[in-house]
Amino acid sequence: MIRGGLAVVAMVASVALVHGASGQAVASAPIAASELTVVVSESKVSAITGDSFTFTSEIKNAGTEATPALIANLDFVAIDGGTYVDPEDWSAERTQAVGPIAAGATATQTWTVKTVLEGDVAAYVVVLPAPPALAAESALAVSPAIQMHVEEHRALNPGGVLPTVLAVPVVLLVAFGGMRVVRRFV
Amino acid sequence: MTTLAQGEVRQESALQPPAEAGAGWLVIAGQELRDIWLSVRGPAIVFGTSLLLSLLTYLAASNEELNIIDQRDTVNLVAQITMALAVAVILLFTADCLSGERERETLESLLVTPVPRRQIALGKYLAAFSLWPVLLIVAVPYIWVLREGEGVFADAMLGTLVVGTLLVTGFASLGLLVSVFSGSNRLSLAVAFFIFVLLLAPTQLPLGGWFGDLIVQINPMTAGSTFLHRVIVKEHGWGEDLDLLIAPVVWAIAVTAVAFIAAGRLRLQGSFGR
Amino acid sequence: MAVASLTVEGIAKAFAETRAVRELSLEAAPGEVIGLLGPNGAGKTTAIRVLTTIYAPDSGSFAVDGIPYSRPNVIRQRIGVLPESAGYPLQQSGEEFVQYFARLFGHSRRSARETAETLLAEVGLAERAASPIATYSRGVRQRLGVARALVNAPRVLFLDEPTLGLDPAGQRQILALISEVARERGTTVILSTHFLDEVEEVCSRVIILNRGEVIAEGPVADIKRRAAPRTARVRVPEEMHESAVSALKRAPGIAGTPAINGARGLISASLDGLDASGKAGNSAICALLEAGIPIVSFEVEGGKLSDAFLALTGEVGE
Numbered sequence: 001m002i003r004g005g006l007a008v009v010a011m012v013a014s015v016a017l018v019h020g021a022s023g024q025a026v027a028s029a030p031i032a033a034s035e036l037t038v039v040v041s042e043s044k045v046s047a048i049t050g051d052s053f054t055f056t057s058e059i060k061n062a063g064t065e066a067t068p069a070l071i072a073n074l075d076f077v078a079i080d081g082g083t084y085v086d087p088e089d090w091s092a093e094r095t096q097a098v099g100p101i102a103a104g105a106t107a108t109q110t111w112t113v114k115t116v117l118e119g120d121v122a123a124y125v126v127v128l129p130a131p132p133a134l135a136a137e138s139a140l141a142v143s144p145a146i147q148m149h150v151e152e153h154r155a156l157n158p159g160g161v162l163p164t165v166l167a168v169p170v171v172l173l174v175a176f177g178g179m180r181v182v183r184r185f186v
Numbered sequence: 187m188t189t190l191a192q193g194e195v196r197q198e199s200a201l202q203p204p205a206e207a208g209a210g211w212l213v214i215a216g217q218e219l220r221d222i223w224l225s226v227r228g229p230a231i232v233f234g235t236s237l238l239l240s241l242l243t244y245l246a247a248s249n250e251e252l253n254i255i256d257q258r259d260t261v262n263l264v265a266q267i268t269m270a271l272a273v274a275v276i277l278l279f280t281a282d283c284l285s286g287e288r289e290r291e292t293l294e295s296l297l298v299t300p301v302p303r304r305q306i307a308l309g310k311y312l313a314a315f316s317l318w319p320v321l322l323i324v325a326v327p328y329i330w331v332l333r334e335g336e337g338v339f340a341d342a343m344l345g346t347l348v349v350g351t352l353l354v355t356g357f358a359s360l361g362l363l364v365s366v367f368s369g370s371n372r373l374s375l376a377v378a379f380f381i382f383v384l385l386l387a388p389t390q391l392p393l394g395g396w397f398g399d400l401i402v403q404i405n406p407m408t409a410g411s412t413f414l415h416r417v418i419v420k421e422h423g424w425g426e427d428l429d430l431l432i433a434p435v436v437w438a439i440a441v442t443a444v445a446f447i448a449a450g451r452l453r454l455q456g457s458f459g460r
Numbered sequence: 461m462a463v464a465s466l467t468v469e470g471i472a473k474a475f476a477e478t479r480a481v482r483e484l485s486l487e488a489a490p491g492e493v494i495g496l497l498g499p500n501g502a503g504k505t506t507a508i509r510v511l512t513t514i515y516a517p518d519s520g521s522f523a524v525d526g527i528p529y530s531r532p533n534v535i536r537q538r539i540g541v542l543p544e545s546a547g548y549p550l551q552q553s554g555e556e557f558v559q560y561f562a563r564l565f566g567h568s569r570r571s572a573r574e575t576a577e578t579l580l581a582e583v584g585l586a587e588r589a590a591s592p593i594a595t596y597s598r599g600v601r602q603r604l605g606v607a608r609a610l611v612n613a614p615r616v617l618f619l620d621e622p623t624l625g626l627d628p629a630g631q632r633q634i635l636a637l638i639s640e641v642a643r644e645r646g647t648t649v650i651l652s653t654h655f656l657d658e659v660e661e662v663c664s665r666v667i668i669l670n671r672g673e674v675i676a677e678g679p680v681a682d683i684k685r686r687a688a689p690r691t692a693r694v695r696v697p698e699e700m701h702e703s704a705v706s707a708l709k710r711a712p713g714i715a716g717t718p719a720i721n722g723a724r725g726l727i728s729a730s731l732d733g734l735d736a737s738g739k740a741g742n743s744a745i746c747a748l749l750e751a752g753i754p755i756v757s758f759e760v761e762g763g764k765l766s767d768a769f770l771a772l773t774g775e776v777g778e
């Protein structure tokens with residue numbers, strides 16, 4: 001009860017401070033677990049190495065006050081226990097800034113993922129308040145995981161280099177071999 | 187005078203003593219070039235390099251396609267490997283050029299010709315150096331196929347040419363210098379290659395702090411490698427990191443000067459390691 | 461009078477504590493073949509390397525064709541050298557090899573080709589000229605080396621152990637070549653060897669080195685006479701030994717007192733070293749016959765260069 005009272009006082013104080021600056025009502029209190037929900041547009045993806053796909057995430061503010069500015073972060077985890085996952089390889093942009101979401105409103109983000117290695121990897125979006133002080137006390141909002149099953153696909157001609165990597169040694173071999181033959185007969 | 191006069195009369199024109207010896211270095215370079223390029227040695231090195239670059243390019247392109255490595259990084263990788271390989275090979279060639287003659291007992295015949303010692307060294311040096319432009323040309327198609335835009339290709343080729351030429355000049359001279367004094371070919375190759383590895387190793391290490399920065403600046407290999415990386419990958423302008431070219435330039439000039447001064451003192455026996 | 465093609469005055473060369481050559485002097489005229497003789501380690505190769513400008517002398521001086529040793533590049537233009545341990549580039553053919561050296565001495569491409577063709581024919585390698593040196597035997601390589609040493613029509617030719625490792629036929633070929641070069645071209649030849657037969661066959665003069673020092677020098681015949689006088693060994697009946705000694709003492713051309721080698725009943729008598737005609741031997745036989753002494757056997761020994769060599773160096777030459 002005391003905690004709830006203090007939370008209300010803090011909320012009122014921060015509303016008073018911020019209201020004039022932003023021109024809208026922004027929550028400056030830690031986010032409670034029930035306030036935000038995150039959903040994603042995909043649940044299961046089957047792909048081969050080198051594929052890329054996009055999906056969207058929606059953050060809904062189920063609370064009664066607007067949220068503070070938020071950060072949405074895309075993370076990856078190997079669920080087969082063997083695949084090494086370096087998030088930088090799977091997505092170039094893994095952090096997006098989301099503005100305050102009004103009560104009852106929704107914000108949508110678009111994400112691009114490249115399936116670089118074979119294996120079973122889960123992707124999920126985590127949302128937390130941008131201000132560090134609030135982030136420390138807020139509950140994280142997490143989307144359901146997108147289960148990616150990636151199979152290996154060997155591109156025979158990655159980047160179109162195959163003709164060159166084959167042709168150069170062959171041309172050299174023929175050239176030098178030809179020189180030796182000509183010398184022998186001249 | 188009878189025998190001499192008779193001998194002179196009998197001599198055919200082809201057996202007259204020749205005029206003063208001219209550009210001996212040119213004759214020596216010509217012979218050495220034939221030895222390198224008309225035998226197996228030169229072609230084998232070039233072919234081996236192309237195989238290595240083919241493998242490297244294919245792997246790099248695969249990784250690039252998987253977004254594990256950036257396109258500019260792949261170009262930089264091929265350029266750096268080409269440069270390092272050329273330096274190593276040419277260093278070994280020049281380290282063998284005089285100590286090898288000593289060991290094969292062919293040096294004495296060369297020393298009793300009227301070709302000055304420095305010209306002997308110059309001819310052999312130039313022949314070994316001929317590997318550099320050939321290896322650079324071999325790298326062209328690989329860098330071309332990896333580039334995504336003309337700017338990368340031009341930067342990579344020009345950068346490799348400039349930095350590579352400076353490094354090859356210096357290391358070729360290092361090999362020559364060791365070869366002048368080494369009594370044993372094995373020792374000559376070992377000493378030259380050891381120095382090369384010593385200078386190459388820091389390019390593979392994470393160098394930080396004041397000491398790391400100092401190493402990067404004064405070591406010609408790290409300085410040259412870093413310059414090339416910044417031009418190709420970081421897209422720096424050519425004027426931005428010119429201080430990194432100081433070490434390779436000083437290296438090229440200083441070692442070459444010392445090597446050719448020392449070559450004037452070329453002796454039948456080496457000074458160390460018989 | 462021909463100007464000396466090689467003049468050497470007191471050259472010396474030392475390596476660390478070892479004095480490899482001490483005070484070597486000589487003068488050689490065009491067309492002369494001078495033998496440089498000595499056991500292993502005598503300093504022959506060092507002497508040659510000084511004279512061919514490989515080593516600088518520690519003291520003394522020399523000149524080739526009047527050109528002082530202070531101008532080594534000019535001297536090299538006028539000398540030909542076949543080093544003792546001459547290696548060859550095995551992948552080259554004989555003609556490529558000789559052409560290459562001809563060009564190093566200043567021949568044009570065409571001139572180098574012609575010179576190589578001529579020289580290889582002279583040394584008997586015309587048919588093998590296009591083959592790789594790797595296929596040449598040692599004797600063939602030595603001939604190739606002689607051809608190479610002649611590309612610049614040298615005034616002085618230095619040959620260091622040119623017949624080493626060759627069979628007798630190969631040795632004869634090289635020696636014949638050397639004689640011909642000296643005779644036909646007027647080239648001075650300095651032949652370093654420890655094969656005494658070679659020296660006797662082709663050299664007009666010999667210099668014997670031992671431990672870096674010249675211990676004998678002069679015409680071969682003089683060296684033989686001075687260092688190893690001939691000895692007559694006579695076997696007569698034992699009871700007539702004293703009579704035989706008396707008779708020999710009185711014979712002209714006998715030097716000193718004949719000695720009796722009691723163990724085998726032989727009498728040794730030194731023949732006059734100055735007697736080049738062999739008459740001392742005849743007069744010894746006549747003296748014995750006139751004294752009524754039957755001669756069981758009569759041999760003349762010594763007067764060989766090998767004996768002289770042994771006497772002078774205390775070592776056995778080949």
